[in-house]
Amino acid sequence: MKQREFPTAFVTRKAELALQGGHPWVYDGEVIRAEGCADGGLCDICSEKGRYLGTGFFNSHSRIRLRALSRSANDRFGESFWERRIRYAWEYRKTVMGKDIDCCRVIFGESDFFPGLTVDRFSDVLVAQTLSLGIEKQKGVIFPLLYRILTEDGQQLRGIYERNDVAIRELEGMEQGKGFFP
Numbered sequence: 684m685k686q687r688e689f690p691t692a693f694v695t696r697k698a699e700l701a702l703q704g705g706h707p708w709v710y711d712g713e714v715i716r717a718e719g720c721a722d723g724g725l726c727d728i729c730s731e732k733g734r735y736l737g738t739g740f741f742n743s744h745s746r747i748r749l750r751a752l753s754r755s756a757n758d759r760f761g762e763s764f765w766e767r768r769i770r771y772a773w774e775y776r777k778t779v780m781g782k783d784i785d786c787c788r789v790i791f792g793e794s795d796f797f798p799g800l801t802v803d804r805f806s807d808v809l810v811a812q813t814l815s816l817g818i819e820k821q822k823g824v825i826f827p828l829l830y831r832i833l834t835e836d837g838q839q840l841r842g843i844y845e846r847n848d849v850a851i852r853e854l855e856g857m858e859q860g861k862g863f864f865p
Contacts (some may be wrong), residue, residue, distance in 0.1 A: 690719030709749035723816035740817025744856035749797035
């Protein structure tokens with residue numbers, strides 16, 4: 684196996700088949716071993732035999748141990764990666780929603796390959812809910828990009844309001860809270 688920049692989590696055959704079928708999660712009992720994986724950090728997901736299956740967020744506190752983010756070994760997870768994902772989600776919403784774009788779901792978690800992130804638009808406010816530690820650690824990159832992409836597209840926005848006042852955050856090792864994103 685080619686040397687990769689991320690630590691590795693090896694998963695069971697059951698998890699391998701689920702990932703290959705498009706399921707975005709690997710549960711705690713399906714991780715055979717995690718070598719050097721940090722909570723909220725990226726890690727490569729590999730079969731028991733070492734075959735690359737994808738890259739995702741790791742969290743030892745969560746029953747959902749791995750959340751797949753990409754299945755391409757060529758992806759790099761910097762600002763351009765997140766920008767591409769946001770633009771794709773926004774363009775899709777504009778196509779589907781047409782003129783009703785001022786009140787819609789902008790990002791729909793795993794469906795848009797943002798594991799644990801939901802963003803709804805209510806007129807001039809985006810309301811975000813972050814339910815995974817990996818996305819929580821990336822929101823300092825994701826939220827400003829989201830705001831910029833929509834405003835550059837002519838959307839009038841006042842800000843991003845976080846509704847992270849749900850108990851499931853505690854299961855991920857995060858605190859609850861709500862308020863406008865800085």
